[in-house]
Amino acid sequence: MNTIHERGRLGGTRWWRLLLTTALAVVLGTVIAACGSDEPTATPVPAQPTPTPVPQVQFPEREIEWIVGWPAGGGFDLAARTIGDFMGEELGVDVVVRNHTGAGGRRAVDAVRRGAPDGYTISIMNMPMQLMAEKLDPAGADFEGFEWIGQAVRQENIVTAPKTASFNTPEEVAAAEPRICMPGLAGHNFLVAAVSTEVMDIPWKVVSGFAGGADTRAAMLRGECDISWTVANPQVVASISPEDDFKGLWVYSDERLDWAPDTPTVAELGYPELGGPKLLNSGLVAAPAGTPAAIVKLIEDSFQRALNDPDVVARLREGGMEVLPMSGQATDEAVGGMDSLLTEFTDVVKARQEAQ
Amino acid sequence: MIEAFLEGLAQLGQPAAIAAIVAGTIVGVLFGAIPGLGSVIAMAVLLPFTFGWDAYIAMFLFAGIFGTASTGGAIPAILLNTPGTIANVCTTLDGHPMARRGEAGRALGLAAMASGLGTFFSIIVLAMLLPAAKLLILAFGSPEFFWLVILGLVAVTLASRDNLVKGLAAGGVGILLSLIGLSLVFGQVRFALDSEFLYDGLPVVPLVVGFFALSELMVYTSRGGSIATVGEGLSQPGIRQTVGGALEVFRYKRVLLRGSIIGTVLGAVPGVGGAVANFLAYTTAKQASKTPELFGTGYPGGIVASESANDAKDGGILLPTLTFGIPGNVEMVILMGAFVLHGITPGRQLLVHNLDIVWAIILGVIAAQILTTIIVVSGGGFLAKISLIPVRYLAPIVAVVSFLGVYAIRSNPWDILLAVVAGCIGYLMRRAGFPLITFVIGFVLGNTAERSFVQSLQVSEGSYTIFFSSPISIIIIITILIFAGSPLIKYWYERFTAMRKAKLASR
Numbered sequence: 056m057n058t059i060h061e062r063g064r065l066g067g068t069r070w071w072r073l074l075l076t077t078a079l080a081v082v083l084g085t086v087i088a089a090c091g092s093d094e095p096t097a098t099p100v101p102a103q104p105t106p107t108p109v110p111q112v113q114f115p116e117r118e119i120e121w122i123v124g125w126p127a128g129g130g131f132d133l134a135a136r137t138i139g140d141f142m143g144e145e146l147g148v149d150v151v152v153r154n155h156t157g158a159g160g161r162r163a164v165d166a167v168r169r170g171a172p173d174g175y176t177i178s179i180m181n182m183p184m185q186l187m188a189e190k191l192d193p194a195g196a197d198f199e200g201f202e203w204i205g206q207a208v209r210q211e212n213i214v215t216a217p218k219t220a221s222f223n224t225p226e227e228v229a230a231a232e233p234r235i236c237m238p239g240l241a242g243h244n245f246l247v248a249a250v251s252t253e254v255m256d257i258p259w260k261v262v263s264g265f266a267g268g269a270d271t272r273a274a275m276l277r278g279e280c281d282i283s284w285t286v287a288n289p290q291v292v293a294s295i296s297p298e299d300d301f302k303g304l305w306v307y308s309d310e311r312l313d314w315a316p317d318t319p320t321v322a323e324l325g326y327p328e329l330g331g332p333k334l335l336n337s338g339l340v341a342a343p344a345g346t347p348a349a350i351v352k353l354i355e356d357s358f359q360r361a362l363n364d365p366d367v368v369a370r371l372r373e374g375g376m377e378v379l380p381m382s383g384q385a386t387d388e389a390v391g392g393m394d395s396l397l398t399e400f401t402d403v404v405k406a407r408q409e410a411q
Numbered sequence: 412m413i414e415a416f417l418e419g420l421a422q423l424g425q426p427a428a429i430a431a432i433v434a435g436t437i438v439g440v441l442f443g444a445i446p447g448l449g450s451v452i453a454m455a456v457l458l459p460f461t462f463g464w465d466a467y468i469a470m471f472l473f474a475g476i477f478g479t480a481s482t483g484g485a486i487p488a489i490l491l492n493t494p495g496t497i498a499n500v501c502t503t504l505d506g507h508p509m510a511r512r513g514e515a516g517r518a519l520g521l522a523a524m525a526s527g528l529g530t531f532f533s534i535i536v537l538a539m540l541l542p543a544a545k546l547l548i549l550a551f552g553s554p555e556f557f558w559l560v561i562l563g564l565v566a567v568t569l570a571s572r573d574n575l576v577k578g579l580a581a582g583g584v585g586i587l588l589s590l591i592g593l594s595l596v597f598g599q600v601r602f603a604l605d606s607e608f609l610y611d612g613l614p615v616v617p618l619v620v621g622f623f624a625l626s627e628l629m630v631y632t633s634r635g636g637s638i639a640t641v642g643e644g645l646s647q648p649g650i651r652q653t654v655g656g657a658l659e660v661f662r663y664k665r666v667l668l669r670g671s672i673i674g675t676v677l678g679a680v681p682g683v684g685g686a687v688a689n690f691l692a693y694t695t696a697k698q699a700s701k702t703p704e705l706f707g708t709g710y711p712g713g714i715v716a717s718e719s720a721n722d723a724k725d726g727g728i729l730l731p732t733l734t735f736g737i738p739g740n741v742e743m744v745i746l747m748g749a750f751v752l753h754g755i756t757p758g759r760q761l762l763v764h765n766l767d768i769v770w771a772i773i774l775g776v777i778a779a780q781i782l783t784t785i786i787v788v789s790g791g792g793f794l795a796k797i798s799l800i801p802v803r804y805l806a807p808i809v810a811v812v813s814f815l816g817v818y819a820i821r822s823n824p825w826d827i828l829l830a831v832v833a834g835c836i837g838y839l840m841r842r843a844g845f846p847l848i849t850f851v852i853g854f855v856l857g858n859t860a861e862r863s864f865v866q867s868l869q870v871s872e873g874s875y876t877i878f879f880s881s882p883i884s885i886i887i888i889i890t891i892l893i894f895a896g897s898p899l900i901k902y903w904y905e906r907f908t909a910m911r912k913a914k915l916a917s918r
Contacts (some may be wrong), residue, residue, distance in 0.1 A: 129754060170679075234870070270760045273763065274552075279552055290764065
């Protein structure tokens with residue numbers, strides 16, 4: 056983390072500042088010269104050609120705070136820091152990551168909901184889980200008007216079982232009535248499992264409360280539970296390799312994944328409605344509602360450039376995350392898709408949660 | 412296994428790792444040498460600052476701290492007749508008389524070397540048990556794990572022998588508080604009073620910092636003055652005498668071995684810890700000695716017994732923590748907090764997936780212990796003087812650093828308030844004689860107990876026979892019964908012997 060920061064300091068920031076100052080001096084000099092004389096020769100000075108229209112705002116003038124609802128060292132934290140360093144280098148201010156840990160990531164959502172719409176506060180949210188959490192809350196969900204910057208990272212979903220398991224397809228799973236291993240009855244994996252079991256008509260029998268993925272896999276080996284819905288982090292990927300004890304049953308992406316070429320997608324198995332981005336664990340970035348469009352555009356452009364930077368992408372892949380750049384507009388639509396799917400399944404998820 | 416060991420060893424070679432161990436050791440010895448400010452406070456205060464560090468480096472720092480405080484604690488025990496940590500009580504019995512005879516250096520050397528060798532012994536035992544521990548993990552399903560947690564809770568409650576009822580009450584309140592917040596096993600938020608702060612449950616670090624560090628500071632501040640008063644005849648120990656003392660340890664091989672074994676075994680029992688190991692090793696050494704009358708008069712063997720046992724507990728106490736995520740004392744609670752902070756899930760899977768971290772800790776403890784022995788032998792006399800700094804300077808510094816640390820973890824100002832409230836409650840509990848350790852272990856294990864209980868029933872689909880269906884469960888249940896019945900057995904035995912004595916007397 057530090058190395059990138061230092062590089063930003065030494066390589067990027069000063070360089071940009073120098074360039075900006077020079078550019079400003081040139082422009083100012085021209086303007087003063089133009090005002091100082093009525094000579095017609097000074098007027099038609101063409102403006103420096105810029106790729107985007109120059110916004111009518113002075114932004115950024117101070118550091119930008121990027122709120123992460125999870126502890127330092129986690130996947131979303133890594134994403135925010137890596138992308139934030141790149142953006143800071145570009146924008147010429149520090150992008151400071153603040154870990155507002157707690158309440159299942161909700162403090163990060165609240166930061167955007169209550170934050171000043173000036174572009175100095177952005178936040179990364181765990182979707183669609185965060186949306187589900189609020190839908191289950193009697194107070195209701197309120198993501199209205201969030202200015203979506205884009206998708207930072209996302210993780211694939213995969214269903215795994217011990218290699219010795221007799222079932223492979225959803226129909227076989229439904230017939231075998233396996234016990235589902237579930238770390239917690241509140242997180243992302245729970246949400247995907249709850250919706251999938253409903254759609255695939257798989258009976259809801261869970262063993263819950265495992266302390267993370269490794270504990271879940273150990274429980275499957277001990278025979279305490281039989282099947283697991285999980286996000287595809289590097290450990291899960293390793294666990295379904297030929298040498299290890301597990302197999303992948305299906306994935307939720309549109310295409311088969313490079314690291315699991317034998318595992319079919321849900322669409323191939325006849326459940327296209329579960330595929331695509333709707334149920335993937337995505338880190339979506341937003342600014343508060345009402346942030347001026349020019350500022351949002353500035354942040355979004357820098358954000359998107361970061362996601363096209365090979366260094367940034369390599370670092371995030373190393374952390375087990377997929378980088379699929381998605382524009383603010385596309386993100387907004389994806390959230391809409393999540394919303395309609397979850398609205399349909401809120402009662403199911405609630406019933407699954409309370410079935411214990 | 413070998414791979415993970417080499418990985419840990421390679422990490423140890425990094426400059427940052429060496430710096431972390433050196434820093435941890437210095438802090439550990441320093442905090443150990445200041446009576447009342449043990450490794451718990453050092454770890455709790457520093458834990459949040461490691462946030463964002465490489466996990467290895469953080470583990471090296473903690474390995475440096477937690478093993479060395481009880482060695483540092485021997486310094487004021489010998490020079491000032493004030494034990495630096497509760498595990499150094501018996502060191503005062505022979506250490507201080509030696510210091511008054513002008514043999515402070517010899518006593519310090521004895522203590523440092525006995526501590527070092529005790530740690531080595533227990534760490535080697537731990538390392539030998541690790542391969543077997545991996546097999547155990549697959550044998551321990553939810554029901555076995557449930558009983559293991561119950562065993563830990565029973566053991567830690569019984570360790571508060573002074574007042575069993577207060578121990579039970581403290582542990583019970585700890586368990587109740589652990590149930591606040593989102594229950595992963597049920598997916599429901601409980602007792603959170605609609606507050607976002609309580610959604611994740613009470614955070615353990617502010618709680619521990621408040622309960623232990625702040626309440627201890629309150630005790631000292633309310634007393635005023637400095638932590639230790641100058642012992643008369645305090646002479647600056649000479650280095651030659653100290654080295655001589657260090658070599659003298661090998662004359663007490665049997666005492667050393669016995670102390671190390673007692674420390675290792677008792678260390679592995681949750682809640683027992685260094686204080687009991689220290690006391691038991693000292694008394695057994697005295698009983699087994701041909702010259703028991705020399706104990707308490709400045710006898711070197713007394714120091715060896717006391718110090719080897721209180722440091723040998725470090726290896727023992729790591730065993731349940733690293734293999735099952737069951738912390739035996741507050742230091743281990745904080746170490747587990749450090750795991751979580753660095754994205755390592757403590758518990759049964761640690762040995763399978765983070766064996767390199769386990770080795771890093773083990774190697775870190777060994778490296779730190781070597782360093783500590785050198786520090787104590789060369790600079791013990793100087794370190795003892797810290798205890799003479801007035802509390803009014805010392806306490807605010809430690810308090811401010813604690814608050815900074817508590818805030819740094821989640822940038823939540825309410826955590827500071829929680830630490831303050833916990834500090835006040837901890838202070839009152841101390842005054843009223845409630846054991847804080849039972850409370851904290853109850854708080855850490857309560858949730859786990861519930862989780863493994865519900866998990867077992869989910870696995871068996873509602874049948875309670877699962878709790879009694881494996882040999883491991885039965886063995887643990889019998890152990891629990893023996894533990895729980897021990898006060899009763901002791902009572903009966905005493906009554907029986909008293910009756911027999913009375914009969915003999917009346918004859």
